[in-house]
Amino acid sequence: KHIKLPAPALKEWKSHLEPKKNDVESIKKDIVQQTLETVCRNPYNLDNLAVYQATAHTVRDRLLQDWNLTQEAIHDQNPKRCYYLSMEFLIGRALDNALYCLQAKDNYKQSVKDLGFNLEDLLEQERDAALGNGGLGRLAACYMDAAATLDYPTWGYGLRYQYGIFKQIINGEGYQTEMPDYWLNPNGNPWEFPRTDIKYEVQFYGYVATKVNEKGESRMSWEGGDRVQAMAYDVPIPGFGTKGCGNIRLWSSKPLKTFDFASFNDGDYERSVADQTKAENLTSVLYPNDNHNVGKELRLKQEYFFVSASLQDIIHRFKHTNSAWKDFPDKVAVQLNDTHPTLAIPELQRILIDIEGLEWDDAWDIVTRVFAFTNHTVLPEALECWSVPMMEKILPRHMQIVYDINLFFLQKFEKVFQNDRDMLNRVSIIEESNPQQVRMAYLAVVGSHTVNGVAALHSELIKTELFSEFIKYYGPDKFINITNGITPRRWLYQANPMLRNLITETLKSEKWVTHLDELKGLKKHAEDTAFQKKWMNVKLQNKIRLADWIKRNLDITVDPHALFDIQVKRIHEYKRQFMNILSVIYRYKNIQLLSEEERKDLVPRVVIFGGKSAPGYYIAKMVIKLITTVAQVVNNDESINDLLKVVYIPDYNVSLAEIIVPASDLSQHISTAGTEASGTSNMKFVLNGGLILGTVDGANIEIRDEIGAENIFMFGTLSDQVADIRHRQKYHGVPIDPNLQVVLHAIQSGEFGGFETASVFGPLINTLTYGGDYYLISADFEQYLDAHDRVDALFKDTTTWAKKSILCTSGMGFFSADRATREYADKIWNLKPITLE
Ligand code: GL9
Structure with missing residues (x-):
């Protein structure tokens, strides 16, 4: 049904195909034209959304040219x-990502600025x-x-x-x-x-x-x-x-x-x-x-x-x-x-x-x-x-x-x-x-x-x-x-501009963006104090960016110098957000027991959760309720000062991940061994210099092998032991860890949200006790608390932490989506x- 053009007409078409130019003047001209002709607005009735739309259309036109070129090449070959x-x-x-891919972000920033807008504000308009x-x-x-x-x-x-x-x-x-x-x-x-x-x-x-x-x-x-x-x-x-x-x-x-x-x-x-x-x-x-x-x-x-x-x-x-x-x-x-x-x-x-x-x-x-x-x-x-x-x-x-x-x-x-x-x-x-x-x-x-x-x-x-x-x-x-692998474009280059610049400056090349193994060149700087300082300053700036977001959107004040401890992913029993919040309660109760003197020695923590539960997943929804209830109590308890904050970031999605991932000191990937096929956010956090607290599961294992066991906090039952423990628990009951017992008692006695709320958590607690603790929260609890102690101790040693953080990023070459796709x-x-x- 396609019309086959005679040669002269075809030549005519081709002669009028003009590649879009990415200099500031051309970009401005295109944006103005799109605003008038596609979005149908004029300079007197503009807003960020309209200018975003126009800008997006100019970028889409540029992509379309490359798209046509590619499809033609595939067709011919x-x-x-x-x-x-x-x-x-x-x-x-799509917009920010496309601008980087076209290597036109700076010129777009300038163009938009000349036209009276701010590119970062326009980017925020996109769904x-x-x-x-x-x-x-x-x-x-x-x-x-x-x-x-x-x-x-x-x-x-x-x-x-x-x-x-x-x-x-x-x-x-x-x-x-x-x-x-x-x-x-x-x-x-x-x-x-x-x-x-x-x-x-x-x-x-x-x-x-x-x-x-x-x-x-x-x-x-x-x-x-x-x-x-x-x-x-x-x-x-x-x-x-x-x-x-x-x-x-x-x-x-x-x-x-x-x-x-x-x-x-x-x-x-x-x-x-x-x-x-x-x-x-x-x-x-x-x-x-x-x-x-x-x-x-x-x-x-x-x-x-x-x-x-x-x-x-x-x-x-x-x-x-x-x-x-x-x-x-x-x-x-x-x-x-x-x-x-x-x-x-x-x-x-x-x-x-x-x-x-x-x-x-x-x-x-x-x-x-x-x-x-x-x-x-x-x-x-x-x-x-x-x-x-x-x-x-x-x-x-x-x-x-x-x-x-x-x-x-x-x-x-x-x-x-x-x-x-x-x-x-x-x-x-x-x-x-x-x-x-x-x-x-x-x-x-x-x-x-x-x-x-x-x-x-x-x-x-x-x-x-x-x-x-x-x-x-x-x-x-x-x-x-x-x-599995992740794209370094979105998950480092785009999401973490300061780290991107520091890496490029240090390696004297941007080659790493498409050859992620190049990151190993950072290794030799891991013990360089001046470099460590720059590295940790980037981390601090990213934490400030997240802290600002939290303040603006949730009205919770968190100290960017505290340890940012993050678990963001779908809420699921096998991922054990429940175990995480139980350990937070343990920490909270411990702080309460300490004297003023002893508290001076503590590392302040901000524990951040995010993720959606399937609408029909009752237990997962209870976990969210428990986290938000604990957050309410802890964040309003002046007696513990800023030693502990708990934040639930609602509506976790890709765009939020781009702000959250670069801001972690520690991220948690604590699935029951053998249940998380791979995980991919673990890769994103480590790529951005965050340390992992994780179980011996999924890609955590290969991350450990690549970055070195000394640069990751690992704990817990191994996957080949899980079946035995489940079997034992089924026939002999679940031995509840004594520290866990204290935590469960605190929940049951109404310390979080009063008695009425405590009864809401009954079914959740039952998954451990009468339910047989299928995901081994009790079995892993002692080792989990232990790992947290190791984290706290190391965070006080800022140089060693900085070194490990650098070694994390430098060892992540293998986890590029480029390597995976090639395979x-x-x-x-x-x-x-x-x-x-
Ligand atoms: C998942 C696994 O649970 C993850 O461990 C794995 O990293 C990803 C990608 O391989 O696949 N399998 C799965 O069903 N989901 C995963 O995330 N869930 C959905 O996103 C639907």
Whole structure:
């Protein structure tokens, strides 16, 4: 349907493509023009939002040029491409990041200033694109940044939710409440390009029939049911120090026909728009669960909608430049970000056999050479299972195909392990419960050529526990580790300008921004007193920035010279924010017991919490209530002076993380060993010179190995001891640590919020006592308090602390998203960068 231009006309078009210039005069001209022509304002009715919008549009125009250049280069070179399928992309704000990538921030600052505005104020106008829950979604965003920076022909595919992760409000009583996050502001989102011409139909429900095709063969055919339309929106992802620009294509559901004209003519207006509402609801809202599967019908429909639109688009592009299906795996790699897009496996199989007419085995060979699967959790409650009746109803043909995939897999499996019925049951994709369930992780394993975990320990655990039976069949090579990484652009260069400048000045180069290993050059300055001073001054300035934010927004005064002790992440029992606040209570009670003299020796602490609880997660919400209640009491107790402050930062998100992360002396990553697959904020804090107080879990372990065990505070039960302890506790009860006993007693006796509030905490305390303390808070409590004592002692020794802080940053080269993305490209995707002139 595209018009092929004759050569002269094409030449004409090209001669008028003028690259945007980034000198101050050109930028100002563009901003003024956008203000008048796009935002429709004039110099007499301006505000920060309007000028932000105009400025964003000028940046978007610049990105678009790079975007077009990149897509043209990919088209011409026709390399193998990779598609990263993720139901979540936690992008955050775009403007500041884009300005750095274009290396135009200084000139924009000047331009905006000349026009009577302040760039930093404009940046604050932007809403976060928060289309994700936590680590998994942020990881996807970091990888898109790295892929763009490294010129990989990689696109992200996702959903364009109208409501991202909810806005968290801490109400007057200290409880979390949720407000919708309508992030697409009414003036439109300058960071997306609607592709009104890129649309696909997606089918649901219906039935399966047999049909005879043109070749006279009998094929299955999915008939009837409902149809909606998927429309594409492209989000440009700038790379750093390259002309290239990546892309995330997000799908939005639209009704097939906006209007039911028959009903409209009959005067039934409501029915005529009903279809429209129904279709648009499909991608309205992101499910707000972290590490927890809920099994709702609408979610299953979202997943299929996502997969169907993405595959249609991928196949359309493949057919445009390539001919034979057998070449598909050489041109296309698809990475499944967790099991959420696993329906892509039966969907591609369906397209190949039902529509393209391939034989099952040929089709399955293609499928299993295209897909690879990343597992992000071993928590049983997080593993996706879909009930067979639900799947039969919504996706009848896919259900048949899943049964066949399972049958053929089990037949092969049985040849290797004869007469082991139990084992067959254990590896079956279908769980024989009532009703039957489809185990999506097993489907993903069977349909992928490679499965990876996200940190060394986690990748071991999926081999020895989650998928242990599959290893016996496939052998160990199919299962690999790719330790997570973070983008140094957003998480150091952009979020911590003072540290960025100090590092660049010290290393005499900015090379580290794209070659993070260069940071090791800081090592030789670790004991240089003058350097330590500069280093710790940067930390202090960042703490002042956070303290100011806390004062302005929460009206709590904190001393920037105190030790800033931070735990920000989703609220979850396995992450043990509960243990943290229990230790805070212990500290509080201890201070009360000390004399004036003894108190002089104490290190003042500011304990900062942040994070959202899933709206339906009762215990997690109680943890928030306990933290805010303790904060109320401690912060208003004048008798302890400034020795302890507790702060709950509401609505933790990417933009807040950019202020919080650079300001930590200490950050906590204290999951029960074996439960946190990797963690990625641990990497961000250490990269910014913060020390870790952590358990021997996830990426903490590799961080320790890289920066040196002497530069991290580690404690707690090891993962291989957890099962034994749980077993013992189950049969012999939980021995409550004596110090913990004191703390629990303080809560129960109403020291925090009075008696009535104390009863609210009953169920929370019961998770330890009667509940069997599944997350081992009591078992780890003594070691945890001990580790806190080591922290306090070291903080008094400012030179040693400074040295460790420097060694933290200098050892973080390995945790760059660039390294991780390269590993995916080399070990899984077989992908090469494109060349951009
Ligand atoms: C998670 C793990 O819990 C984290 O430990 C890991 O760092 C990230 C990225 O690999 O993945 N798995 C998971 O389900 N979530 C994670 O953060 N939760 C969500 O964000 C939905």
